Amino acid sequence: MSTLTALRAAADRIERRTPAHRDRSVDGLRALALLAVPTGHWLLGGFTLDADGGLHNASPLSSFGGLAPASWVLQMLGIFFLVGGYASVLSFRRRTGSTGAWLKGRVVRLGRPVLGVTAVWALAAPVLYAAGVPEATLRTGATLVVQPLWFVGVYVVVTALTPYCVRAAHRLGGWAAAPLIASVAVVDLLRYGPLADSVPSWLSVLNVLPGWLFAYQLGVSWGERRIGRRGAWLLLAGGAVLFAALLVAFHYPASMVGVPGAARTNSHPPSLLVLALASAQSGAAILLRDRLARLLERPALWAPVVVVNLCAMTILCWHQSALLAAAVPASFVGGVAGLTTAPDSLGWILARVAWMPVFAALLALITRYARRFEAAPAPGTRRAKAVRRAVAGVLAAGFAVFALGLA
Structure with missing residues (x-):
């Protein structure tokens, strides 16, 4: 059987197993937003190599400000939180137990892959150091691995607020997100306005929760059928006008x-x-939404969406490891275009684009083995499970301390 025939057979098998009520458009949006994360990190992140062969983070945006519009396309966390809110409210409606049990189940599914990647890196870091990898490279790598994981913590918090978001959606519909955007606007005015010099730097932290809860609340309101086409047009037009005004008038x-x-x-x-x-x-x-749903009725397009959704947390947690799997060995060679040379030339951009399939292949290889962290643990005694969790927790905490520069 040829590879093409095998892929078609797999796509047809996935199509047959898909329930008729499955909302393909929501899964498609989630997959699109998820794949934008590694694409953005791989394209807009680079390294420089010091005299001792250590890797340090750099960005082509420092030299090529004209690339900024690419970040408008690749920054799709708004879509991810929108879809998260939509899916959460549907799951919340279908729960058979208490709200606490529902939340615990979702937190556990999010937490297992995070514990997995941090525990593996905690074990790998000493081995890599003993093999001659410079400490600077290890710290840079640890920072990159931990960097996407902030999302999981924020997502857990907004997920815990789902019952309150549902109540707000029932009372205010799509306007339930308005107080959140107003809150962020007030904080921005304080930290960037005339009083900025007298405002403490920690004030910006107040934007974290309302800033990411905004799109999640929109998703909850959408899932509660409180946002229709008129509301969607208002979101699109209003967001675009505000975006342009903030860039042009408020710099x-x-x-x-x-x-x-x-x-x-x-x-x-x-x-x-x-x-x-x-x-x-x-x-x-x-x-x-409807147009995307019709498009994903094609098995060849629907199958990769299913695969990406099944590996969502693995892709999020391990995509920077795929980049490092190529860059760290290259650092021993020296300046490799698109990997270890400074991202300050057009040649670097072209070389980095050429490296993208390699990163994707490495991520696919890693996913094949790391996917097990998303699955429920194998059966065992309660004591054995507790020991595994404790060991993984200690390793993860140690790696976090190292990545945050506390050790």
Whole structure:
């Protein structure tokens, strides 16, 4: 059997197993938003090599500000939180036990892959150091591995707020997200306005929860059927106008991701520009839902969406490891274009694009083995499970301490 025939057979098998009531458009949006994460990190992140062969983080955005619009396309966390809110409210409705039991189940499914990747790296780091990998490289790698995992912590918190989001959606419909965007606007005004010099730096942290809860609340309202096409058009148009105004009139940074050395950032914590983009993306997603659903009725398109959704947390947790799997060996060779050379030339950009299939292949290979962390643990005694969890927790905590520069 040829490879093409095998792929077609697999796609047909997935199609036959898909329930008729499955909302393909929501799964498609989740897969699209998820794949944007590694694509963005791989394209907009780079390294420099020091005299001792150590890798340090760098970004092509420092040299090529014109690449900032690429971050508008690749920053799709708004869509991810929108779909998360939509899926959560449907799951919340179908729960058979208590709210606490429902939340525990979702947290456990999110937590297993995080414990897996951090525990594996805690074991691998000493081995790599003994093999001659410089400490600078290990710290850079640890930072990259931990960097996407902040999302899981925030997602757990907003998921815990689902019952309250449902109540808000029932009372206010799509407008339930309005107080959240207003809150972020007030904090931005304080930290960037005339009083900025007298405002404490920690004030920006107040944007973290409302900034990411905004799109999640929109998803809950959408799942409760409180946002229709008129509301979607309002989100799209209003978000686009606000986005343009913030860039042109209020001089927000154009990049949606952090740029080394920049005085301001839109993403950590989220600024009003992030919410404007999330609003426009959410409106577009709701408007395109039916068209996307029809498109995904084709088995050849639906099958990869299913595979990506089944490996969602593995892709999120391990995609930076795939990048490091190529860059760390290259650092021993020296300056390898697109990997260990400074991202400050057009040649680097072209070389990095050429490396993208390699990163994807490495991620697919890693996923084949790391996918087990997403599955429920094998049967065993309660004591054995407790020991495994304790060991994984200690390893994960140790790696977090190292990655955050506390040790």
